[in-house]
Amino acid sequence: MSLPSTAPAPAAPRVNPLQRxxxxxxxxxxxxxxPAPVAARVAVDAQxxxxxxxxxxxxxxxxxxxxxxxxxxxATAAVAEVRAESRxxxxxxxxxxxxxxxxxxxxxxxxxxxPEPKVVADDTASAxxxxxxxxxxxxxxxxxxxxxVACTACGLCQGxxxxxxxxxxxxxxxxxxxxxxxxxxxRQGHPFVGRSGQLLDSMLAAVGMSxxxxxxxxxxxxxxxxxxRNPKPEEIAACSPYLMRQIALLKPERILxxxxxxxxxxxxxxxxxxxLRGRLHSLKTEEGTEIPVVVSYHPAYLLRxxxxxARAWQDLKLAAQQ
Ligand code: URA
Numbered sequence: 103m104s105l106p107s108t109a110p111a112p113a114a115p116r117v118n119p120l121q122r123x124x125x126x127x128x129x130x131x132x133x134x135x136x137p138a139p140v141a142a143r144v145a146v147d148a149q150x151x152x153x154x155x156x157x158x159x160x161x162x163x164x165x166x167x168x169x170x171x172x173x174x175x176x177a178t179a180a181v182a183e184v185r186a187e188s189r190x191x192x193x194x195x196x197x198x199x200x201x202x203x204x205x206x207x208x209x210x211x212x213x214x215x216x217p218e219p220k221v222v223a224d225d226t227a228s229a230x231x232x233x234x235x236x237x238x239x240x241x242x243x244x245x246x247x248x249x250x251v252a253c254t255a256c257g258l259c260q261g262x263x264x265x266x267x268x269x270x271x272x273x274x275x276x277x278x279x280x281x282x283x284x285x286x287x288x289r290q291g292h293p294f295v296g297r298s299g300q301l302l303d304s305m306l307a308a309v310g311m312s313x314x315x316x317x318x319x320x321x322x323x324x325x326x327x328x329x330x331r332n333p334k335p336e337e338i339a340a341c342s343p344y345l346m347r348q349i350a351l352l353k354p355e356r357i358l359x360x361x362x363x364x365x366x367x368x369x370x371x372x373x374x375x376x377x378l379r380g381r382l383h384s385l386k387t388e389e390g391t392e393i394p395v396v397v398s399y400h401p402a403y404l405l406r407x408x409x410x411x412a413r414a415w416q417d418l419k420l421a422a423q424q
Contacts, residue, residue: 234340238347243272246347250324256340258325264291268320268348270313276421277354278302279345281363281400282323282333293319298401302360305401305414309422318352320345322367338367350388357385357393358421361400368395375399379417396421 234255238246250267253259266283269292278294286296294302303313311317323333323341333341345368349357359365362375369383375397383395398417399410 235343238343241347243348243351246344246351250344253324253341253344256325256337258323258327258337261328262325263288265324266291266293266321266326267324267344268318269293270318271315272318272352274318274352274354275316276311276318276356276358277349277352278306278317278319278358278360279364279368280319280321280360282321282330283326284330285326288326293321294401297405301401301404305418308415309418311422318348318354320348322364332363342367346388349385349393353387353391354393356421357395358417359395359397361403364400365397369397379413380420382420 234249234253237249241249247267250265253265259265262283264283264287266287270278280294280298283293284296284298286299287293293299302319306312306317313319322345323337324344325341327333327337357368359368365375365378366372368385369378371378378397379399383397384392385395386392396417398421399407399414404411404414
């Protein structure tokens with residue numbers, strides 16, 4: 103997009119408040135402040151991106167603090183500026199005739215670069231929204247996967263790299279349900295691919311099962327909560343219809359639920375893992391069929407507490423009983 107000829111050259115410095123303090127201490131603050139015409143063009147481009155997001159501008163990014171000497175811009179331009187600012191922490195090159203700050207000072211004392219905020223682009227933003235529970239009703243597995251991948255029903259879509267639908271054999275004998283994608287799963291778009299996943303695969307192999315042939319693996323929550331925090335009630339509520347539809351479509355013989363969070367969510371209880379494991383539960387589907395459910399420890403917990411593996415082995419044998 104070209105820059106409108108009437109666009110004023112902004113006087114905002116390309117330094118953040120922390121850098122400004124350092125520059126002040128070095129007596130170089132005034133030397134560094136100058137108009138930055140390039141920033142104006144970036145701001146207009148970024149504004150075009152903002153207008154394409156599906157989320158309200160105010161909540162679509164974690165806004166970085168604006169440099170304290172910025173002129174008061176109009177609201178949307180302010181957000182665009184913040185976005186452009188956060189793409190690069192490197193200050194623009196000083197204009198000729200002015201004394202440059204040695205790069206070594208800036209790089210040595212500068213704060214770590216901020217991660218680039220994610221913009222969820224969605225050309226269907228103006229299309230009417232259908233509630234997830236309604237949208238999944240008649241979806242087959244492929245359609246359901248597409249819905250999950252494109253889902254913006256809760257705030258977790260803002261920080262994800264991939265929504266993780268699930269992976270495994272279809273038709274399936276067992277459905278394994280974990281909590282939510284972790285960092286590796288978010289990167290790769292598949293469930294249980296990190297160290298927990300390796301342990302899960304070994305546990306399944308011990309009872310002659312594999313995700314290639316007999317098991318479909320998924321999670322209660324399809325997008326990674328930031329920092330692996332516990333999912334919030336509204337995120338669980340937004341995501342649950344996907345899991346319920348997966349169960350209805352896959353019709354597994356058994357459901358193996360891993361960890362307290364997944365067990366409590368799926369069984370609608372506050373009971374502890376110690377209380378829930380070691381016996382068969384039952385989940386009634388929309389069609390009225392009852393699926394046996396076995397609760398066991400989450401593999402991540404087993405990695406921290408290997409002495410509990412003996413109990414997990416009992417759980418697997420219970421699940422494998424006909
Ligand atoms: N932990 C989970 O609960 N699910 C995954 O997919 C990975 C780790």
